[in-house]
Amino acid sequence: MAAELETHDYDVLIVGAGGAGLRAAIAAREAGLRTAIICKSLFGKAHTVMAEGGIAASMGNVNSHDSWQVHFRDTMRGGKFLNSWRMAELHAKEAPDRVWELETYGALFDRTPDGRISQRNFGGHEYPRLAHVGDRTGLELIRTMQQKIVSLQQDDQRESGDPEARLKVFAEVTITDLLQDETGTIAGAFGYFRESGRFVRFNAPAVVLATGGIGKSFKVTSNSWEYTGDGHALALRAGSTLVNMEFIQFHPTGMVWPPSVKGILVTESVRGDGGVLKNSEGKRFMFDYVPDVFRGQYAQTEEEGDRWYTDPDNNKRPPELLPRDEVARAINSEVKAGRGSPHGGVFLDIASRRSPEEILKKLPSMHHQFKELADVDITQEAMEVGPTCHYVMGGVEVDPDTAAAARVPGLFAAGEVSGGMHGSNRLGGNSLSDLLVFGARAGAGAAAYVRGLGDARPIVPQSALDEAATTALAPFEEEGGENPYTLHQEMQQTMNDLVGIIRKAEEIEAALTKLEELKERAKHLTVEGHRQFNPGWHLALDLRNMLAVSECVARAALLRQESRGGHTRDDYPKMDASWRGRNLICSTEGDGIRVEEQPMPPMRGDLLDLFQRDELAKYLTPEELAAVGATGGATEATDGSGS
Amino acid sequence: MSYDAKFRVWRGDASGGELVDYTVEVNDGEVVLDIIHRLQATQSGDLAVRWNCKAGKCGSCSAEVNGIPRLMCMTRMSTFTETETVTVTPMRAFPVIRDLVTDVSFNYEKARQIPAFAPPEGVARGEYRMQQVDVERSQEFRKCIECFLCQNTCHVVRDHEENKEAFAGPRFLIRAAELDMHPLDARDDRADFARDEQGIGMCNITKCCTEVCPEHIRITDNGIIPMKERVVGKRYDPLVWLGNKIGRRKP
Numbered sequence: 001m002a003a004e005l006e007t008h009d010y011d012v013l014i015v016g017a018g019g020a021g022l023r024a025a026i027a028a029r030e031a032g033l034r035t036a037i038i039c040k041s042l043f044g045k046a047h048t049v050m051a052e053g054g055i056a057a058s059m060g061n062v063n064s065h066d067s068w069q070v071h072f073r074d075t076m077r078g079g080k081f082l083n084s085w086r087m088a089e090l091h092a093k094e095a096p097d098r099v100w101e102l103e104t105y106g107a108l109f110d111r112t113p114d115g116r117i118s119q120r121n122f123g124g125h126e127y128p129r130l131a132h133v134g135d136r137t138g139l140e141l142i143r144t145m146q147q148k149i150v151s152l153q154q155d156d157q158r159e160s161g162d163p164e165a166r167l168k169v170f171a172e173v174t175i176t177d178l179l180q181d182e183t184g185t186i187a188g189a190f191g192y193f194r195e196s197g198r199f200v201r202f203n204a205p206a207v208v209l210a211t212g213g214i215g216k217s218f219k220v221t222s223n224s225w226e227y228t229g230d231g232h233a234l235a236l237r238a239g240s241t242l243v244n245m246e247f248i249q250f251h252p253t254g255m256v257w258p259p260s261v262k263g264i265l266v267t268e269s270v271r272g273d274g275g276v277l278k279n280s281e282g283k284r285f286m287f288d289y290v291p292d293v294f295r296g297q298y299a300q301t302e303e304e305g306d307r308w309y310t311d312p313d314n315n316k317r318p319p320e321l322l323p324r325d326e327v328a329r330a331i332n333s334e335v336k337a338g339r340g341s342p343h344g345g346v347f348l349d350i351a352s353r354r355s356p357e358e359i360l361k362k363l364p365s366m367h368h369q370f371k372e373l374a375d376v377d378i379t380q381e382a383m384e385v386g387p388t389c390h391y392v393m394g395g396v397e398v399d400p401d402t403a404a405a406a407r408v409p410g411l412f413a414a415g416e417v418s419g420g421m422h423g424s425n426r427l428g429g430n431s432l433s434d435l436l437v438f439g440a441r442a443g444a445g446a447a448a449y450v451r452g453l454g455d456a457r458p459i460v461p462q463s464a465l466d467e468a469a470t471t472a473l474a475p476f477e478e479e480g481g482e483n484p485y486t487l488h489q490e491m492q493q494t495m496n497d498l499v500g501i502i503r504k505a506e507e508i509e510a511a512l513t514k515l516e517e518l519k520e521r522a523k524h525l526t527v528e529g530h531r532q533f534n535p536g537w538h539l540a541l542d543l544r545n546m547l548a549v550s551e552c553v554a555r556a557a558l559l560r561q562e563s564r565g566g567h568t569r570d571d572y573p574k575m576d577a578s579w580r581g582r583n584l585i586c587s588t589e590g591d592g593i594r595v596e597e598q599p600m601p602p603m604r605g606d607l608l609d610l611f612q613r614d615e616l617a618k619y620l621t622p623e624e625l626a627a628v629g630a631t632g633g634a635t636e637a638t639d640g641s642g643s
Numbered sequence: 644m645s646y647d648a649k650f651r652v653w654r655g656d657a658s659g660g661e662l663v664d665y666t667v668e669v670n671d672g673e674v675v676l677d678i679i680h681r682l683q684a685t686q687s688g689d690l691a692v693r694w695n696c697k698a699g700k701c702g703s704c705s706a707e708v709n710g711i712p713r714l715m716c717m718t719r720m721s722t723f724t725e726t727e728t729v730t731v732t733p734m735r736a737f738p739v740i741r742d743l744v745t746d747v748s749f750n751y752e753k754a755r756q757i758p759a760f761a762p763p764e765g766v767a768r769g770e771y772r773m774q775q776v777d778v779e780r781s782q783e784f785r786k787c788i789e790c791f792l793c794q795n796t797c798h799v800v801r802d803h804e805e806n807k808e809a810f811a812g813p814r815f816l817i818r819a820a821e822l823d824m825h826p827l828d829a830r831d832d833r834a835d836f837a838r839d840e841q842g843i844g845m846c847n848i849t850k851c852c853t854e855v856c857p858e859h860i861r862i863t864d865n866g867i868i869p870m871k872e873r874v875v876g877k878r879y880d881p882l883v884w885l886g887n888k889i890g891r892r893k894p
């Protein structure tokens with residue numbers, strides 16, 4: 001088998017062709033290294049394509065009060081102070097440059113009247129901050145970088161006659177294992193071509209994981225089939241660690257009907273552009289759900305909230321624009337209290353608030369989506385919406401500056417697969433900017449690492465290759481085993497019901513028992529047919545990743561006895577400052593997952609100074625606050641913008 | 644509400660294949676892709692199909708439904724009667740890999756031939772200024788999700804393998820148009836390229852491409868025809884061309 005194994009040699013291997021992967025590839029190639037991009041789908045189809053609302057960057061084009069400091073503060077608030085503050089700082093500082101750079105690649109964002117990039121309001125962002133292209137921002141991002149890659153290939157074509165001399169895309173290839181030398185240092189990756197089922201080996205001293213999220217472990221999700229947590233699981237199996245896995249973002253507004261589209265996203269821009277949430281009694285219920293930490297920052301009456309859209313400097317924003325975790329929980333409560341819509345959601349109404357022309361101009365793809373999929377004209381009637389699993393805050397534990405993964409030399413991670421940046425809850429628009437900022441950093445980090453190695457290249461033992469091949473073929477060997485589709489459905493149902501938006505100890509324990517059972521059953525899967533483009537086989541291989549990731553989520557969720565951001569415990573409903581400074585770190589142990597606490601490094605004084613003392617008091621323990629007292633914590637906000 | 648529908652799905656690979664009959668459950672509100680997935684999960688685990696977003700945003704699930712090129716995820720079952728047999732076949736203009744999956748590499752090759760966006764000289768990052776009305780023309784083409792349905796439909800290549808070398812297809816003619824209309828693109832030879840390298844002359848404006856575009860891009864009216872005019876104008880009437888260029892309000 002080994003003799004016929006197709007092999008490629010590169011300096012840097014990027015696993016994933018979404019925003020993070022493409023930006024990393026551009027950085028690595030521009031650093032002069034031979035770079036390969038690998039993706040499960042066709043080039044240009046990665047999940048990033050689905051992002052709608054926009055990309056957050058404090059360019060200050062619409063409101064000049066904006067600055068990186070304000071963006072940083074919003075990000076930390078959104079994440080309930082559990083974010084890696086260094087990542088949040090780098091992100092806020094570098095996002096504008098990364099967005100402007102896209103224009104030099106040919107991107108065409110919507111414009112302000114004076115010709116700059118237009119920016120829109122979004123939940124949790126103090127100022128209009130999201131650069132956007134209608135409601136198809138992710139498509140613009142992907143296409144722009146895809147075209148930049150083509151442009152780099154054209155440069156190589158001119159120089160060497162070979163467009164793929166230094167940058168090649170391997171589309172429809174799935175990586176199933178990372179390859180390491182005897183010390184655990186990264187040496188490459190192993191996978192298969194979806195088209196033929198043939199195996200392929202990539203030798204490379206640096207691998208950047210940019211594989212996106214884990215939503216396919218849940219039944220109701222806005223995520224596509226690609227989101228099987230491959231990168232998370234690859235990192236775990238290679239000996240690296242995952243952080244923050246208990247924090248899953250349930251987006252408040254997914255479609256709830258018809259059943260076949262349940263979970264598909266309804267962009268937050270609907271609310272940013274004036275849409276409001278109502279229950280079956282016609283009440284704008286969000287005013288009843290403003291939590292203490294945000295009181296004072298949101299409007300208390302409908303009139304004030306409505307005035308904010310046109311006069312944001314003198315009014316507070318409506319509570320429909322609270323961070324996502326708050327809105328999702330509120331919807332959940334309304335439905336539980338029997339005030340839901342006919343199909344178990346609530347109403348999202350823009351029809352009664354904006355003219356049809358305006359709606360069509362600002363939200364064309366939402367109009368299209370509801371018209372085509374639900375037969376609802378959103379310029380005339382309210383939409384029915386409910387929470388859907390959308391984003392995983394948790395991911396590979398990385399060094400903020402270089403994106404190097406913990407414990408495994410040569411491994412890097414960026415984008416949704418990495419953890420830390422968003423803390424316990426991500427603000428809308430902060431993912432696309434995260435992809436660019438840390439994608440670029442990961443590409444540069446990997447390049448610097450490879451340069452530092454000189455000519456040394458780690459060697460993979462043959463046994464590792466044989467094992468990777470045997471594992472991948474196992475589902476063909478077994479007869480009369482389980483159907484992978486059935487197992488997948490059971491797992492999704494379990495995660496949805498027992499480790500979903502509201503959690504409690506008994507239910508999480510029940511989920512863990514079920515996951516153990518599924519893990520056993522997953523050892524005996526059977527797939528029909530042969531290796532050529534066989535979705536049953538692909539799913540069988542993805543299952544072990546989803547199971548590992550689900551176990552991380554459940555174990556971390558059980559351990560964290562508080563409610564914060566994307567982790568809500570019915571049995572510990574309050575946020576607990578003593579939990580804030582603690583990260584939960586997942587690693588593998590035997591064929592299971594081990595979770596342990598790890599203290600977070602204290603925030604730098606100049607960053608603490610960006611917050612008012614009484615706001616810090618909402619998040620920090622008295623001891624932490626006392627320690628701050630000596631050095632920082634402003635008595636007034638430092639930029640005059642107030643709340 | 645559910646019923647059993649009759650489906651015929653093309654199964655096979657490069658060496659040949661056939662239409663296979665299935666009877667499969669259909670529920671309220673479902674689309675063709677849901678039914679294909681149900682076949683995978685219950686009757687035929689190895690049925691090959693591409694998809695990603697299931698929301699008409701990624702352009703992966705292109706196929707022909709009852710002979711009409713469509714996105715399977717945006718084709719609602721309610722558009723068929725309960726007794727009708729729904730036939731699903733792969734896109735015809737591209738070589739079959741397996742079942743509903745085709746080899747669309749032709750499109751990626753064509754994409755690589757188009758000279759990339761040329762940034763304006765002397766304009767720093769962050770200093771790009773463009774008016775909304777000016778970017779909107781190119782933005783229409785940038786809505787393209789690369790489903791390649793237009794490429795599959797265009798009769799210049801649909802049953803004429805021999806034309807693929809010379810003709811880039813509607814998707815890439817509008818890519819050229821998009822760059823031509825980009826307010827800050829520094830190249831001025833986009834129309835020449837469309838004529839000399841992309842074979843825009845082979846298009847005889849049947850508008851079939853526009854009809855199948857799921858993004859409702861007016862491929863022919865707003866993209867190909869203006870480019871054709873520019874080609875002609877530029878060749879025969881330099882003044883018209885100059886007028887066009889000035890009309891684009893480059894800063």
Ligand SMILES: Cc1cc2nc3c(=O)[nH]c(=O)nc-3n(C[C@H](O)[C@H](O)[C@H](O)COP(=O)(O)OP(=O)(O)OC[C@H]3O[C@@H](n4cnc5c(N)ncnc54)[C@H](O)[C@@H]3O)c2cc1C
Nearest residue numbers: 016017018020040047048053054175212415416429431432
């Ligand atoms: C509907 C929707 C709307 C959103 N809107 C916004 C928004 O408006 N603003 C915002 O900031 N964020 C938004 N998000 C979130 C954001 O889009 C994602 O978090 C982000 O795109 C993830 O990008 P990525 O580069 O990390 O991964 P992706 O774009 O998902 O790319 C992952 C890549 O990894 C590849 N891959 C995965 N596993 C393997 C493997 N085993 N082998 C080989 N390749 C592999 C995939 O093929 C793919 O190319 C939205 C998300 C959704 C679902």
Ligand code: SF4
Nearest residue numbers: 797846848849850852
């Ligand atoms: S209008 Fe031109 S490009 Fe479009 S289908 Fe007809 S011939 Fe092809």
Ligand code: SF4
Nearest residue numbers: 787788790791793856
């Ligand atoms: S122009 Fe329309 S039909 Fe053609 S590839 Fe793009 S989206 Fe598809």
Ligand code: FES
Nearest residue numbers: 696697702704716
């Ligand atoms: S699955 Fe994305 S367009 Fe159909």
